Amino acid sequence: MKYDKFFSADVGSFLRSPVREIFKKVDLASIYSFAGGYPDAATFPIDDVRRISAQVLDRYGAKALQYGATQGLTELREVISARYGVPMERVQITTSSQQGIDVCTRVLADPGDVVLTSAPTYLGALQSFRSYRADVRTFEDIGDDFSKVKFCYVIPDFQNPSGETMDLEQREALVALAREHDFLIVEDCPYRELRYSGEPVPTIYSLAPERTLHLGTFSKVFAPGFRLGWMFGPEELLDKVYVCKQSLDLCPPILDQYLAAEFMGSGALDANLQKSIALYRGKRDKMLALLEKYMPAGVSWTHPEGGLFLFVTLPEGFDTVALYDRALTAGVAYVAGSFFYPDGSHRNTMRLNFSFLDTARMEPGIRLLADVIRSASPL
Amino acid sequence: MKYDKFFSADVGSFLRSPVREIFKKVDLASIYSFAGGYPDAATFPIDDVRRISAQVLDRYGAKALQYGATQGLTELREVISARYGVPMERVQITTSSQQGIDVCTRVLADPGDVVLTSAPTYLGALQSFRSYRADVRTFEDIGDDFSKVKFCYVIPDFQNPSGETMDLEQREALVALAREHDFLIVEDCPYRELRYSGEPVPTIYSLAPERTLHLGTFSKVFAPGFRLGWMFGPEELLDKVYVCKQSLDLCPPILDQYLAAEFMGSGALDANLQKSIALYRGKRDKMLALLEKYMPAGVSWTHPEGGLFLFVTLPEGFDTVALYDRALTAGVAYVAGSFFYPDGSHRNTMRLNFSFLDTARMEPGIRLLADVIRSASPL
Numbered sequence: 001m002k003y004d005k006f007f008s009a010d011v012g013s014f015l016r017s018p019v020r021e022i023f024k025k026v027d028l029a030s031i032y033s034f035a036g037g038y039p040d041a042a043t044f045p046i047d048d049v050r051r052i053s054a055q056v057l058d059r060y061g062a063k064a065l066q067y068g069a070t071q072g073l074t075e076l077r078e079v080i081s082a083r084y085g086v087p088m089e090r091v092q093i094t095t096s097s098q099q100g101i102d103v104c105t106r107v108l109a110d111p112g113d114v115v116l117t118s119a120p121t122y123l124g125a126l127q128s129f130r131s132y133r134a135d136v137r138t139f140e141d142i143g144d145d146f147s148k149v150k151f152c153y154v155i156p157d158f159q160n161p162s163g164e165t166m167d168l169e170q171r172e173a174l175v176a177l178a179r180e181h182d183f184l185i186v187e188d189c190p191y192r193e194l195r196y197s198g199e200p201v202p203t204i205y206s207l208a209p210e211r212t213l214h215l216g217t218f219s220k221v222f223a224p225g226f227r228l229g230w231m232f233g234p235e236e237l238l239d240k241v242y243v244c245k246q247s248l249d250l251c252p253p254i255l256d257q258y259l260a261a262e263f264m265g266s267g268a269l270d271a272n273l274q275k276s277i278a279l280y281r282g283k284r285d286k287m288l289a290l291l292e293k294y295m296p297a298g299v300s301w302t303h304p305e306g307g308l309f310l311f312v313t314l315p316e317g318f319d320t321v322a323l324y325d326r327a328l329t330a331g332v333a334y335v336a337g338s339f340f341y342p343d344g345s346h347r348n349t350m351r352l353n354f355s356f357l358d359t360a361r362m363e364p365g366i367r368l369l370a371d372v373i374r375s376a377s378p379l
Numbered sequence: 380m381k382y383d384k385f386f387s388a389d390v391g392s393f394l395r396s397p398v399r400e401i402f403k404k405v406d407l408a409s410i411y412s413f414a415g416g417y418p419d420a421a422t423f424p425i426d427d428v429r430r431i432s433a434q435v436l437d438r439y440g441a442k443a444l445q446y447g448a449t450q451g452l453t454e455l456r457e458v459i460s461a462r463y464g465v466p467m468e469r470v471q472i473t474t475s476s477q478q479g480i481d482v483c484t485r486v487l488a489d490p491g492d493v494v495l496t497s498a499p500t501y502l503g504a505l506q507s508f509r510s511y512r513a514d515v516r517t518f519e520d521i522g523d524d525f526s527k528v529k530f531c532y533v534i535p536d537f538q539n540p541s542g543e544t545m546d547l548e549q550r551e552a553l554v555a556l557a558r559e560h561d562f563l564i565v566e567d568c569p570y571r572e573l574r575y576s577g578e579p580v581p582t583i584y585s586l587a588p589e590r591t592l593h594l595g596t597f598s599k600v601f602a603p604g605f606r607l608g609w610m611f612g613p614e615e616l617l618d619k620v621y622v623c624k625q626s627l628d629l630c631p632p633i634l635d636q637y638l639a640a641e642f643m644g645s646g647a648l649d650a651n652l653q654k655s656i657a658l659y660r661g662k663r664d665k666m667l668a669l670l671e672k673y674m675p676a677g678v679s680w681t682h683p684e685g686g687l688f689l690f691v692t693l694p695e696g697f698d699t700v701a702l703y704d705r706a707l708t709a710g711v712a713y714v715a716g717s718f719f720y721p722d723g724s725h726r727n728t729m730r731l732n733f734s735f736l737d738t739a740r741m742e743p744g745i746r747l748l749a750d751v752i753r754s755a756s757p758l
Contacts, residue, residue, distance in 0.1 A: 001589045003615045006529060006563055008489045008511075014622045020449060041441030049444065049634075053432045062420030065428065065602035070399060095474055095606070096628045110387045127626035132387075150385060184385055210380045223444035225633030227474070236382045243393045247506035249475045253632050254604030255428075 009111075015130045017123060018339045026328060032365030034352040035333035037160065037308055040283070043276040044223045048268045049259060056258040068254045070246050072230070076261040080216075083264065086205075086232045092241055095252045097190060097217035097229030101153075102128045103248065104186050104213050104231075107240045108150045109134040116142055116152040120311070120340030120349070122160045122188065125153055136342040146181035151213075156204055158191040158307025161340045161351035165305055168201050175208040184237075185212045191307035193221050193273055196281035198305040205232055213237060218260050220308070221273055226256045280308075280355055286362055287354040294370035301352075308355040311337060317378025318348040326376070332368040388490075394509045396502060397718045405707060411744030413731040414712035416539065416687055419662070422655040423602045427647045428638060435637040447633045449625050451609070455640040459595070462643065465584075465611045471620055474631045476569060476596035476608030480532075481507045482627065483565050483592050483610075486619045487529045488513040495521055495531040499690070499719030499728070501539045501567065504532055515721040525560035530592075533564065535583055536571040537686025540719045540730035544684055547580050554587040563616075564591045570686035572600050572652060575660035577684040584611055592616060597639050599687070600652055605635045659687075659734055665741055666733040673749035680731075687734040690716060696757025697727040705755070711747040 022035055056064055071077065072093020081088045094100040101124065109115055111133035117125070119138040129136045135148070142149070152174065156166040166174070178185050187204040205214035209232075217229035231241065245251075263269050284304065291301050291312070298315040312334075314320065320336040327333065337349025357365060401414055435443055450456065451472020460467045473479040480503065488494055490512035496504070498517035508515045514527070521528070531553065535545040545553070557564050566583040584593035588611075596608035610620065624630075642648050663683065670680050670691070677694040691713075693699065699715040706712065716728025736744060 001613070003613065005561075006487055006616075007619060008485065008487055008492075010489075011486055011619050011623075014619065015626075016622050017625050020625060036446075038446055041445055044441045044444040046436055046440055046444065050433060050436050053436075054429060057425055057429050057432075061425055062423045065423040065425065065604040066420060067415075067417055067598075067603045095632075098626065099628045102627050106387065107390055108385055108387055110389075113387075124626060124629065131623065131626050182384075219446075224446045225444040227628060227630070227632045234380070234382065237385075240386060240390050240393065243395050244390075244510065246396050246399060247394075247477065247503060247510050248481050248627075249478045249606060250503065251606070253474075253606045253635055256632055256635065 010131055010133060013130045013133045015127045017127060019123060019335055022333065022335070026333065028333070031328070032332040032361055032368060033357060034354070034365065034369070035335050036353055036356055038353070038356040039220055039224060039308070040279060040355050043272065043279060045263070045268065045272045048263060048272065052259050052262045052268070056255065056262060060258060064255045064258050066254065068251045068257070070242055070251050072252055073254065073257040073261060076257045079261050079265040080230050084232070089235055090232050090238065092231045092238050092245070093252045093257060094229040094231055095249055096227040097188065097215045097219070098124050099248070100215040100229050100231045101125050101186070101188065103241050103244055104151070105129055105132050105134065107237070107244055108184065112148070113150045114142070114148040116149050116183070117342070118154055118159070119342060120161050120337060120346065121153065122155060123339055125188065126342060129153070138342060146183060149181060149183040151184040151186050152178060153186045153188065154204070155188045155190070156201070157189055158194065158304050160191070160307070161309050161311050161335070161337065163302040163304030163307055163310040165198070165201065171201065171204050171207055175204060178208065178211055186215065187212050188215045190217045190220055192216070194277060194280060194308070195306040196277060196284055210234060221269055221276070222260055222263055226260060228252060228256055228260050283354045283359055283362070286359060287352070287366070290363055290366040294367050296370065296374050299373065308353055310352055310354065312350045312352055314348045314350070314373060315378060316348060318373070318376060320350045321347055323372065323376050327369065327372045330368055330372050332365050332372065334369065389510055389512060392509050392512045394506045396506060398502060398714055401712065401714070405712065407712070410707070410710045410712055411740055411747060412712040412736060413733070413744065413748070414714050415732055415735055417732070417735040418599055418603060418687070419658060419734050422651065422658060424642070424647065424651045427642060427651065431638050431641045431647070435634065435641060439637060443634045443637050445633065447630045447636070449621055449630050451631050452633065452636040452640060455636045458640050458644040459609050463611070468614055469611050469617065471610045471617050471624070472631045472636060473608040473610055474628055475606040476567065476594045476598070477503050478627070479594040479608050479610045480504050480565070480567065482620050482623050483530070484508055484511050484513065486616070486623055487563065491527070492529045493521070493527040495528050495562070496721070497533055497538070498721060499540050499716060499725065500532065501534060502718055504567065505721060517721060525562060528560060528562040530563040530565050531557060532567065533583070534567045534569070535580070536568055537573065537683050539570070539686070540688050540690050540714070540716065542681040542683030542686055542689040544580065550580065550583050550586055554583060557587065557590055565594065566591050567594045569596045569599055571595070573656060573659060573687070574685035575656060575663055589613060600648055600655070601639055601642055605639060607631060607635055607639050662733045662738055662741070665738060666731070666745070669742055669745040673746050675749065675753050678752065687732055689731050689733065691729045691731055693727045693752060694757060695727060697752070697755060699729045700726055702751065702755050706748065706751045709747055709751050711744050711751065713748065
């Protein structure tokens with residue numbers, strides 16, 4: 001039976017994640033992987049989860065297993081509201097911040113509408129934008145015509161994949177641009193709490209609460225398996241997100257929301273975050289030192305103040321897509337940087353994750369990667 | 380600031396759930412509610428969840444909190460595959476079967492494509508169809524022109540809201556129709572395992588596995604709070620669902636999937652299901668007896684063999700939408716039947732849920748409802 005005739009027009013624009021395809025091909029535990037965006041499992045508060053699960057079931061009983069409100073659990077919205085100083089009415093819980101990105105795109109973008117993004121940018125966001133047939137444009141190629149821009153998508157803190165952080169001037173300039181041309185801003189902040197050096201910069205949401213949808217997540221400060229995130233935004237926008245979410249999945253998972261509320265509200269999150277930051281700071285520093293030690297001349301990389309990634313640029317003419325199979329055979333994995341560019345350019349770049357691999361395995365991994373690069377010639 | 384200009388065309392077709400709006404207006408615990416579709420909290424296996432949570436965290440540790448595969452956890456797909464005799468490759472885990480409905484619509488229907496459905500039908504499905512601007516048609520109004528039908532949506536077992544079950548002949552006729560006119564079938568089976576009398580009828584999926592997407596859920600056999608469902612279907616269709624799900628939410632919640640896998644795989648689900656069925660059978664019988672006892676002449680209702688709902692028809696001219704506020708003031712809630720009709724017709728009908736309310740509170744509730752009906756005149 002042929003199925004092609006049944007598919008909606010959107011399906012033709014679906015973008016398969018090359019990252020997830022990499023994971024299918026290879027057992028990451030068997031190689032030195034700088035490819036994924038996985039947190040270090042050592043940061044997962046298993047004992048807290050065990051303790052809090054029992055508490056929540058005792059305290060809330062059947063309520064923790066029943067259907068719940070589409071906006072999310074009041075208890076969870078309260079602790080998020082208190083932590084970030086955003087009124088309850090402006091807090092919507094999402095079933096992952098990936099859902100946050102997707103639902104924003106759904107509610108805002110028609111086919112052909114422009115979504116403005118930095119380049120490189122998060123692949124999962126590109127997947128969402130493409131899947132709704134939005135016209136994805138970068139700051140480099142937008143020119144002067146902002147008339148079809150519905151929203152701009154940015155990850156201002158320790159960006160995925162670049163590791164770079166927008167300073168206050170850049171944030172203010174973006175807000176001024178958005179106000180001038182009347183477009184919205186989707187601010188994705190999965191890594192914001194993972195700062196290892198430097199000073200925090202105000203969120204874009206705090207600079208322009210009237211036109212910013214801010215996305216947060218528990219994935220990097222609790223555990224990604226819970227698939228819980230949140231969204232701040234103007235009530236008029238959140239109302240549409242709310243109605244959309246009714247038909248998307250009715251409500252976020254309830255027991256998980258109670259766990260997250262208790263984890264955040266009790267102070268356990270902050271205690272765990274301190275440990276995570278210390279661990280990741282060490283890993284970042286180690287990674288930077290190893291790159292310095294092993295990478296051949298002409299290779300450069302970013303110096304992130306937080307997050308999980310840094311971005312490496314090889315000399316012009318290198319092709320990290322072509323190099324990938326050789327790297328995998330040698331036993332080391334990365335993600336080709338061109339996957340993060342809407343136009344597939346910058347084939348001489350790669351994203352390296354420094355959160356997942358055990359510290360002890362970083363040195364042989366980077367040495368191997370440097371060897372692979374050294375053995376390759378520019379095309 | 381005005382936001383209207385930012386919304387996508389889909390937003391104009393979003394349908395706000397009248398059921399969820401009812402829940403916002405009133406504390407259901409304070410009235411006799413036959414309105415929701417909530418399971419009886421007494422069926423929630425809290426002790427199992429407590430025990431299994433501890434087991435899963437001990438056994439899988441950090442794996443239970445990390446990101447996972449977009450198709451869903453292998454362990455969960457295995458037990459579902461074994462229970463229902465469907466090969467693993469044809470099993471996709473969904474973050475609720477509401478997501479299953481939504482993603483099917485997303486992948487199959489363009490604006491103007493016809494989605495064929497029985498009437499009345501599940502409100503959450505109507506919300507999804509409308510949100511993608513599909514042309515929702517019923518068997519009554521489709522006529523002879525099936526050319527634009529992408530898929531037919533049915534709930535063959537103990538339908539929501541009617542409580543009715545399609546017999547084998549009806550299922551075979553639908554399959555023949557789908558084959559003749561080459562459309563797909565989305566078979567939604569949330570209540571299938573909740574049968575209180577009569578004999579099971581083969582699933583439509585078993586009759587036409589080449590063109591059926593079958594949706595199942597843990598909401599009624601485990602607990603709705605987990606927001607976990609599954610989908611069976613041809614691999615070519617599931618592949619598009621899989622890519623779509625990458626950008627929707629990456630993967631279903633992991634810890635919850637381990638809990639569900641253990642609950643189903645260990646036999647705890649079947650033990651709990653036996654108790655749920657016994658409880659609900661009693662509630663259904665009681666409900667039917669109470670309607671018989673209290674309802675005025677001219678009122679009729681369905682006699683479901685399972686599920687959570689029955690459907691009441693008042694004499695022609697009654698208007699359950701208009702009657703609703705009076706019922707609420709009197710202290711009893713239902714859902715007006717017309718909400719389940721794509722064209723808002725059948726205003727003399729109502730859906731009654733018999734799973735949620737405590738057995739002891741059913742009699743005063745139905746007596747009150749009968750009084751409200753008796754006190755009303757047809758328009």
